[in-house]
Every structure is written in C-alpha cells, then in structure tokens.
Amino acid sequence: MPLLTITDLSVARAGLPILSALSFCVDHGEALVLRGPNGIGKTTLLRTIAGLQPALAGEMSLAAESMAYAGHSDGLKATLSVVENLRFWADIYATKDIAPALAQMNLDALADRAAHSLSAGQKRRLGLARLLVTGRPIWVLDEPTVSLDQASVQLFAEAIRSHLAQGGAALMATHIDLGLPEARVLDLGPYRADPLAPTGGSAGAFDEAFL
Numbered sequence: 735m736p737l738l739t740i741t742d743l744s745v746a747r748a749g750l751p752i753l754s755a756l757s758f759c760v761d762h763g764e765a766l767v768l769r770g771p772n773g774i775g776k777t778t779l780l781r782t783i784a785g786l787q788p789a790l791a792g793e794m795s796l797a798a799e800s801m802a803y804a805g806h807s808d809g810l811k812a813t814l815s816v817v818e819n820l821r822f823w824a825d826i827y828a829t830k831d832i833a834p835a836l837a838q839m840n841l842d843a844l845a846d847r848a849a850h851s852l853s854a855g856q857k858r859r860l861g862l863a864r865l866l867v868t869g870r871p872i873w874v875l876d877e878p879t880v881s882l883d884q885a886s887v888q889l890f891a892e893a894i895r896s897h898l899a900q901g902g903a904a905l906m907a908t909h910i911d912l913g914l915p916e917a918r919v920l921d922l923g924p925y926r927a928d929p930l931a932p933t934g935g936s937a938g939a940f941d942e943a944f945l
C-alpha cells in the first residue's frame with residue numbers, strides 16, 4: 735500500500751474552490767513534485783494534506799503520525815541554539831539522535847549559535863534538519879529550497895535521497911530545480927477548479943491561519 739493516497743481531493747481558499755478532483759499516490763522511496771503557476775493552490779493543497787485546513791471533498795489515506803510538514807516558515811525557536819532547537823523537536827517526536835541531522839545539513843559549526851543569529855539560508859537548513867529528527871516517513875515540503883545556495887540545495891537533495899532510500903517519501907511544491915531528476919512531477923494545471931462552484935462549507939474561516 736502507498737504511504738500516501740489522495741483520492742478526488744478538492745481544496746478551497748477564502749471560501750472559493752481552487753483545485754478539484756485530484757488523485758495521486760506517493761509510495762515508499764518516491765518523491766513527487768507539485769508544479770503550477772503562482773496562485774494555483776500548491777500551498778493550499780499541501781496545508782490541506784497536512785491537516786491544517788479541511789478539504790472540500792475527497793479522501794486522504796495515510797498512517798497516523800506518519801507525516802512531517804515544513805511550510806514557508808522555518809518553525810524555529812529564535813532564542814534557542816541550533817542544537818537546542820533540534821533537541822526540542824527530537825523530544826516532541828520522541829526520537830533521540832540529532833547528530834546525523836546536524837551533520838547532514840552541515841550545521842556542526844553552528845551548533846551553539848542562537849537561531850535568530852543565523853542567515854536566511856542557515857535557518858532554512860536548520861528547518862530542514864528538523865525533518866530529519868522527526869523520524870516520520872512522509873515529508874510534505876512547501877518551497878523547501880528557498881534561500882539555499884547551490885551547495886545547500888545539493889545537501890537538501892542528498893537528504894531527500896537518503897530518506898527515500900530508507901523507504902520514506904517526499905511531496906514537495908517548488909518553482910526551483912531541486913536537483914532531483916528522479917522525482918515525479920505533477921502539473922496542477924488540469925485540476926484548477928471552477929471558482930463559481932459552491933464550496934458547501936466554511937473553509938474560508940481557516941484563512942486566518944495563513945499568515
């Protein structure tokens with residue numbers, strides 16, 4: 735059975751349907767990249783899949799507590815050091831060893847630096863290192879390589895490959911080349927919804943969470 739199965743999913747923003755009747759699977763060892771122009775609904779779709787807003791229709795099938803989501807924000811505690819941030823997340827996810835995540839994202843030299851003092855790209859590397867300590871198989875990532883230089887994009891691609899090699903999966907939205915030619919690509923263009931279709935719900939109330 736695939737790690738994640740999406741069936742006939744429709745999502746809305748501000749009470750308006752934006753994507754409809756989407757179906758796809760992401761299996762062990764697979765990366766799927768969502769593509770589409772600005773505003774088509776990639777962020778909305780990923781947030782819906784991450785459970786941050788309700789779907790208008792459709793089904794999602796995945797094991798409980800199998801997903802780690804990283805959105806536009808890095809989700810860091812500004813006053814904690816790099817190591818303290820990772821230990822915090824390791825405690826949340828009941829995992830132990832943060833050393834591989836530090837090494838894989840090239841953060842060893844920054845281990846004791848407060849997160850607020852990191853550059854944008856360093857913060858993003860720390861945000862991505864968080865994924866490594868979750869121990870969760872399905873990674874859902876929104877624009878994961880924003881702010882990263884070429885070397886860090888390569889580190890990211892290697893971290894994804896190693897995650898896939900361990901049976902994990904990644905679902906990502908991006909406009910940038912991730913350096914992962916093996917990833918499947920899903921163009922969201924054909925799933926653009928009719929904005930006049932009734933939503934039949936109160937999904938607009940969840941827009942307050944989009945800050």
Ligand SMILES: Nc1ncnc2c1ncn2[C@@H]1O[C@H](COP(=O)(O)OP(=O)(O)OP(=O)(O)O)[C@@H](O)[C@H]1O
Nearest residue numbers: 747748752770771772773774775776777778779941
């Ligand atoms: N508060 C709002 N009111 C009305 N429409 C909104 C609101 N917030 C977002 N939208 C619209 O919802 C649509 C989906 O936005 P979303 O951020 O999911 O797109 P995206 O594909 O991730 O875009 P990008 O590539 O620019 O990041 C967009 O057309 C956007 O203009």
